[in-house]
Each structure stands twice: as structure tokens, then as C-alpha cells.
Amino acid sequence: MAKKTNWYKDAVVYQIYPLSFMDANNDGIGDIRGIISKLDYIKDLGATAIWFSPLYKSPWKDYGYDIADYKSIHPAFGTMADFEELLAECHKRGLKVMMDAVFNHTSDQHEWFKAALADKNSPYRDWYIFREGKRDKNGELMPPNNWTSSFTGSAWERVEGTDEYYLHLFAPEQPDLNWENPAVRREMSDTLRFWLEKGVDGFRFDVFNMISKVYPLRDDRNPLHFQKGVQYYVDGPRMHEFLKELNDNALSLYDTFTVGESYTPDEQHAHRYIHEESGELDSIFHFEHLMADNMFGLKMVAKPFNLRQFKRGLLDPQLRYHGTGWNTLVLENHDQARSVSRFGINTKKYRYEAATFLAMITFLGWGTPFIFQGEEIGMTNTRFSSMDQMKDPVSHFIFDMMKGMRIPEKAILRLIRWAVRDNARTPMQWDGTSNAGFNRGEKPWQCVNPDYRDINVEKDLASDKSIYRFYQKLLALRKSEPVLLSGKTIEYYPDDRQVISYSRSMDGKRFLIVGNFSGTRADFIMPGDFELDEMKIRMTNQGRTDAEVEEIIQMKPYEAILFEEIRK
Ligand code: GLC
Ligand code: CA
Numbered sequence: 001m002a003k004k005t006n007w008y009k010d011a012v013v014y015q016i017y018p019l020s021f022m023d024a025n026n027d028g029i030g031d032i033r034g035i036i037s038k039l040d041y042i043k044d045l046g047a048t049a050i051w052f053s054p055l056y057k058s059p060w061k062d063y064g065y066d067i068a069d070y071k072s073i074h075p076a077f078g079t080m081a082d083f084e085e086l087l088a089e090c091h092k093r094g095l096k097v098m099m100d101a102v103f104n105h106t107s108d109q110h111e112w113f114k115a116a117l118a119d120k121n122s123p124y125r126d127w128y129i130f131r132e133g134k135r136d137k138n139g140e141l142m143p144p145n146n147w148t149s150s151f152t153g154s155a156w157e158r159v160e161g162t163d164e165y166y167l168h169l170f171a172p173e174q175p176d177l178n179w180e181n182p183a184v185r186r187e188m189s190d191t192l193r194f195w196l197e198k199g200v201d202g203f204r205f206d207v208f209n210m211i212s213k214v215y216p217l218r219d220d221r222n223p224l225h226f227q228k229g230v231q232y233y234v235d236g237p238r239m240h241e242f243l244k245e246l247n248d249n250a251l252s253l254y255d256t257f258t259v260g261e262s263y264t265p266d267e268q269h270a271h272r273y274i275h276e277e278s279g280e281l282d283s284i285f286h287f288e289h290l291m292a293d294n295m296f297g298l299k300m301v302a303k304p305f306n307l308r309q310f311k312r313g314l315l316d317p318q319l320r321y322h323g324t325g326w327n328t329l330v331l332e333n334h335d336q337a338r339s340v341s342r343f344g345i346n347t348k349k350y351r352y353e354a355a356t357f358l359a360m361i362t363f364l365g366w367g368t369p370f371i372f373q374g375e376e377i378g379m380t381n382t383r384f385s386s387m388d389q390m391k392d393p394v395s396h397f398i399f400d401m402m403k404g405m406r407i408p409e410k411a412i413l414r415l416i417r418w419a420v421r422d423n424a425r426t427p428m429q430w431d432g433t434s435n436a437g438f439n440r441g442e443k444p445w446q447c448v449n450p451d452y453r454d455i456n457v458e459k460d461l462a463s464d465k466s467i468y469r470f471y472q473k474l475l476a477l478r479k480s481e482p483v484l485l486s487g488k489t490i491e492y493y494p495d496d497r498q499v500i501s502y503s504r505s506m507d508g509k510r511f512l513i514v515g516n517f518s519g520t521r522a523d524f525i526m527p528g529d530f531e532l533d534e535m536k537i538r539m540t541n542q543g544r545t546d547a548e549v550e551e552i553i554q555m556k557p558y559e560a561i562l563f564e565e566i567r568k
Contacts, residue, residue, distance in 0.1 A: 002252070002254045002255045003255065007048075007201075008202070008283070008368050009326065009485065010048075010485050011048045011049050011257070012047045012368070012369050012478075012479075013049045013051050013369065013371070014047035014050050014051070014370075014371050015052075015053065015372045016035060016050055016051070016052050016053065016373055017053045017372075017424065018032075018035065018052060018053060018064075019064070019446070020426065020427045020428060020444075020445075021034060021038070021373055022035060022037060022428060022438060022439075023427075024036075026441025026442055027439075027441065028441070028442035028444050029076045030438070032073070032077050032078035032082040033082060039089055039093055043095060045371075045376055046475030046476055047371065048095060049095060049097070049202070050095055050096070050097055051098040051100070051202075051204050051370070052097070052098070052099060052100060054067060054102060055074060056073065057072040058074060058107055058109075059173070061173040061174070062171055062173070062174060063425075064100075065100075065102050065174070065206060066105070066106070066107035066171070066173055066174045067107055068106070068110045068111075069111075070191040070194075071191060071194050084198065087200065091199065096257070097199070097201050097202075098200070098201060098203060098204055099195050099202075099203055099204075100203070100204050100206060101191075101206060103177065103188050103208070104169065104177065104208070105168065105169070105170060105176045105177060106174070106175060106177060107174065108172070108173045108175055109173075112124045112127050112128075113127075113175050116130075123183070126178060127184050128166055128176065128177060128178055129166060129176050129177075129178050129217075130164050130165070130167075131166075131167070131217065132164055132165075133156075133164065133165050143156035143158075143165050144217060145218060145219045145220075145229070146219045146220055147220060147229030147232070147233075148228045149168060149172075150263075151170050152397040152400075153401075155169055155229065156168070169207075169210055169233065171393055177211070179238070179242055180215070180238075185242065185245055186249075192249075192250035192251060193250045193253075196250060196254045201255070201257065202258055204258075204261060205258065205259070205260045205261060205281070206261055207261055208260040208261060208262065208284075209235050209236075209239055209260065209262045209265050209269070209273070210263060211236070211239070212235075212237060212242055214231075214232040214233070214237060220232065234265070234266075235265055235266050239269065239273075240269075240273075243280035244278075244279055248279075257282055258283075259285060259328055260273060260281045262285060273325075274326060275325050276325060276326075282325070282326050283326040286314075286317045286328070286330075287313070288309070288312065288314075289311070289314040290313070290330070290331075291309070291313070292306045292310040292343070293305040293306070293342050293343055293344070293419075301416060301419060302415065302419050305344040307497060307498070307517055308494070308495065308497070311494060311500050314329075314361075314362065314365065315489060315491050318489035318502075319489060319491070322366060322488050327367030327368070328368050329369045330370045331358055331362050331372075332372035332375045332424065333372050334421065335421050336372075336423075337419050337420070337421075338375075338423050338424065339355075339358050340354045340355045340378050340379075340380055341380045343517070344519070345519070346519055347381075350557060351378050351380065351455075352378065353541060353542065353557065354558045355378035355467045356541035356560065357516075357541055357560040359470065359474055360513065360541060360560035361500050361517070361560055363475070364484060364504070364511070364513045365489060365504075365513075366489050369475070369478075371471070373428050374424075374429065376468050377455065377456070377460040378460075378467045379426075379428075379429060379455060380451060380455065381423040382417075382422070382423055382426050382447070382449040383417065383450075384420075384422065386413070387399055387409075389422070390417075390420060391422060391425065391445070392425065394421060395422055398416055398420075399412055402415070426446055426448060427444045427446065429452040429456040430456055431456050431458040431459075432453045432456055432459065435448055436449075436452035437458070470541065473539070474539065477538065477539060481511070482506065483505065483506045483507075484511060487506035487509075487511070488505055489503070489504055490502060490505065492512075492527045498516055498518040499522050499524050499555070500513075500514075500515050500517050501513060509565070510530075510564075511538070511563065512530060512535065512565070513560070513561075514560065514561045514563070515560040515561075516555035516557060516559050520557060521555065521556060522555045523553070523555070524553045526552075530563075531568075532550070532551055534565050534567055534568055535549060535565060536563065536564050536566050537549065537561060537562070537563060537564075538562045538563065538564040539562040540559070540560065540562070542558075542559045544559070
């Protein structure tokens with residue numbers, strides 16, 4: 001057992017989506033050499049770790065979340081030697097490295113799956129989940145059960161020329177692995193050890209709580225379920241056992257940080273996944289607050305912003321898991337639209353205010369911040385004008401589904417373009433030159449957001465309203481205050497429809513975070529358990545001074561204030 005230093009407890013993780021970060025060889029696709037050239041930029045922000053979305057060989061049907069070889073580097077990104085250099089360069093700067101562990105499924109181009117398809121008697125057949133189809137009344141062949149994929153449609157794909165199907169909870173090109181098979185589990189532990197031996201410091205586990213299914217694989221008979229089968233494959237019966245096994249055979253032998261991307265886990269299970277004593281994961285992501293302005297949790301269809309849902313989603317896990325496990329704080333990732341373009345924000349008018357506001361109310365909470373590339377300069381959503389500008393297959397699945405419901409194409413485009421994942425995946429905007437400085441060559445694989453001349457790193461850094469510099473200050477302040485790192489969160493006015501506010505406290509020391517989450521003025525009344533003359537402003541995004549603090553504070557749109565209590 002390696003000694004756990006719990007390095008993640010004061011860490012700040014920066015997420016890189018390698019395809020879109022920096023393209024050093026000008027072929028239109030981001031790469032490892034590009035990343036290496038920008039490590040100082042990440043370090044200077046105040047990040048202490050980087051999580052890389054998948055860098056492995058993949059046919060990119062889901063842009064790397066369909067892995068064809070777990071122990072490889074995609075040639076478009078570079079070589080294994082390039083990766084080792086990247087790792088060394090990160091470590092030289094004190095940056096930890098986290099890899100993406102996509103263990104629920106492989107690519108259909110993985111050798112295991114090819115072998116499984118080619119020969120029914122191959123030992124690899126049992127590495128996946130094959131089942132005989134059913135016959136309906138008319139003798140027509142049907143999938144083995146009615147489960148639907150997270151990416152729409154049946155979760156079963158028929159094996160050509162046979163009566164058998166295989167299970168895929170995501171795209172048909174992402175067959176689910178059979179975790180009941182000990183050989184699969186051994187291989188996954190081995191994969192973790194492979195990267196840990198190279199010096200990798202941690203993992204983000206992709207949709208981790210779907211790996212254990214309830215057998216036999218039954219129909220979902222709940223008419224209220226939009227997505228069928230969820231109760232049979234989320235938080236399944238062997239989840240805890242499988243996680244423990246990965247720990248015993250790999251994770252606990254190194255000083256790691258593990259965070260699970262969960263699909264709305266049940267509270268009791270979540271407690272166990274992250275409990276310090278249970279030896280499963282260090283933390284999980286919570287996304288409830290990021291569903292406050294879109295439907296089905298599919299992140300695809302916009303709905304009016306619900307602040308109370310946002311507050312519950314952001315703050316409840318902080319109240320619930322404090323003292324037992326560890327939390328994470330997330331506004332964006334490669335599956336989410338750009339935060340300054342969401343939540344009812346008038347981006348044209350309030351981009352700077354909203355970006356700094358969102359950072360304060362999110363990252364002053366309890367947990368490890370995860371910052372997604374471009375978030376730190378307030379990158380915005382792209383006004384996609386046609387479906388072929390969207391590269392994410394999921395955007396197209398949703399489009400097809402809605403077309404099937406006879407919704408006109410223009411209307412679909414308008415409905416989905418503010419919520420689709422493509423918004424996160426446009427190239428990073430480094431400067432105002434063509435292709436936004438992402439490269440100086442081929443057209444990028446995904447279109448550049450046309451606002452790049454106004455919104456880019458170079459311009460942001462030169463501005464007196466720099467979002468990057470605001471993040472720098474915020475992250476530095478956070479790190480310097482143990483209360484902000486580990487203190488308990490208590491929410492105030494949970495039902496207020498404009499304001500979000502909570503305190504952080506530890507060992508008799510307290511901070512109060514207040515933010516006006518709206519485009520109009522809002523009144524905030526100092527809560528009764530604070531003395532007005534003991535409240536000092538530690539940080540604000542719109543220049544308020546202590547002299548401007550009264551019993552009732554009139555807050556500007558998207559104003560955020562961090563108070564420190566100085567006891568007299
Ligand atoms: C996770 C990933 C997402 C991917 C899916 C299937 O949600 O973040 O990008 O499409 O899992 O692997
Ligand atoms: Ca490249």
C-alpha cells in the first residue's frame with residue numbers, strides 16, 4: 001500500500017480536451033506537442049493537476065470515449081515517447097496528471113471486440129454482453145429487452161447474419177464490457193497499473209456506476225421512464241465490489257486521486273463510493289446543477305433556468321458528504337455547453353461579470369475545482385448554423401430523434417444548439433489570428449467560434465477585465481485559506497429566487513459568499529448570525545468596498561462578494 005498524501009484536497013484540476021487544445025503540427029487536430037507548449041499557461045493559472053480526456057487509439061466515433069487500445073497513444077496526438085515527455089514536463093512544473101478511464105465499454109474496433117464478433121466460441125465473446133434476440137407475435141426478431149441507449153434508440157445492436165445482439169449503453173460502436181468476467185476486471189486493473197507505473201497520478205472514471213448490471217437482463221416496465229433500463233444498470237449490485245477490486249489490485253498501490261463520473265447515483269451508494277473508509281473512489285462529480293437549464297439530463301434541449309435546482313445541485317453534495325468523503329466543483333467539461341452562455345445569462349452584456357460571478361460562487365465551495373479549457377477566458381457557445389457544423393454524434397442522434405417527431409429542422413437547430421456538447425469542443429482561442437492561434441495550418445477538425453477575434457487568451461490577458469487573472473486571484477486566495485479548502489458549507493436563503501449565498505466555516509473562522517444570479521438588481525439581507533461591522537470584503541467581481549456594505553446590500557447583476565468575518 002502506498003501512503004496516501006491526499007494531494008487532491010488542495011488541488012485545482014484543469015481539463016484538456018486534446019483534440020481541441022493546441023495543434024503544433026498544423027494538421028487540424030490538437031496534439032501532445034501542442035499541449036507541452038502551453039503547460040506554463042496552465043501552471044500560471046493556478047492549476048496543480050491536468051486531466052486529459054482520452055489520448056488513446058480510437059476510431060473517434062465518440063472522440064476517444066470509444067477506446068481501441070487502452071495502453072496506447074493515438075498517433076494523431078503523438079507517440080508514447082511524446083506522452084512520457086508530457087508527463088515529465090508536467091511533473092517538472094508540479095502538475096499532477098490524471099488520465100481518463102473509460103471502462104464501461106470499448107470501441108467496436110478494439111481487438112477484443114473484433115475477436116468476439118468473428119467467432120462465437122472465442123474467449124472474448126464473454127468479454128462483452130451478447131444475447132439472443134426475442135421473437136414478437138409475428139415472429140419478427142426483436143432486441144433481447146427494451147433498454148434504451150443514453151444516446152437514444154435501443155441499447156442493442158444486432159450482429160449481422162445472426163439472431164444475436166450485443167449491448168451498448170452508448171453508441172452502437174461502443175459495446176459494453178462484461179464486468180462479471182474476471183478476465184475483464186484483471187485487464188482493467190492491469191491497464192491502471194500500466195499508466196501508474198509510468199507515473200500517472202490519478203484517473204477520472206467515465207460513467208463508472210454503470211459497469212455492474214442486474215442479471216438476468218430484464219425489461220424495464222416502468223411507463224414513467226424515458227430512458228429504459230436505468231434501474232438495472234446504474235449503481236448495480238456489484239459496483240462496490242468492482243471498485244474495491246480495482247483498488248486492491250492497482251489504485252491503492254500508488255498515491256492516486258480517483259474521481260468517478262456518475263450517472264445520478266443514489267445517495268446511499270454515493271456515500272459509499274466516496275467514503276474515506278470504503279476504499280472505492282476519492283470523489284465523484286455531481287451534475288444536478290448543470291441540469292437546471294436543460295431537459296432529460298441529455299444536455300441537449302434547453303429549458304428555462306431554474307435557480308433553485310442549480311443551488312440544490314451545487315450545494316447539497318457539500319452539505320451531505322462533508323466529513324465522510326471528498327467533493328468536486330464543476331461548471332464545465334467536454335459534455336457541457338459554455339457556462340457564460342447558459343443559465344439565462346445575457347452573454348453580450350454580462351460576459352465578464354457572469355464568468356467571474358460563476359467562478360466565485362462555484363469554486364469558493366467545498367471540493368476540488370475542475371476547470372475546463374477556455375472556461376478561464378470566458379469562452380462562449382457557438383451559434384451553429386447547420387447540423388454539419390456539429391461533430392458530436394449525439395447532436396445528430398438527437399436531431400434524428402426530433403425529426404422523427406416531425407419537428408422542423410430549423411426549429412430543432414434552434415432548440416439544441418445552445419445545449420449541445422459541440423459548444424465545449426470548438427478549438428481553444430489563443431489569439432486573434434486565423435484559426436484563433438489553435439494552429440497555423442489546416443482547417444481545424446471542428447469549426448472555430450467566430451467570436452475568436454474578441455475572445456481569446458492574448459486579448460484577455462491584455463484587458464483590465466481579464467477573466468484569466470480573476471481566476472488566478474481566486475484560486476490563489478482559495479489555496480491560502482484552509483477554511484475555504486476544507487470548511488463546512490451552510491446555505492442561506494435556499495428559496496431566494498435571485499441570490500445564492502452560503503458560508504464556509506472551520507475552527508471558529510467564517511466566510512460568507514453571496515452572489516446575485518440574475519440580470520437585475522437584488523437585495524441581500526445580511527443573515528442574523530453575522531454582525532455587519534465584522535464583515536470585511538475579501539474579494540468581489542465588481543469593485544464594491546466595505547463602505548458600501550449595509551444591512552441590506554443592493555447587489556448589481558451577477559455581482560459576487562466574498563466576506564470574511566473578522567471577530568471583534
Ligand atoms: C461520458 C463522457 C462522454 C461520453 C460518454 C460515453 O459521459 O464524458 O463524453 O460520450 O461517457 O463514454
Ligand atoms: Ca496536430
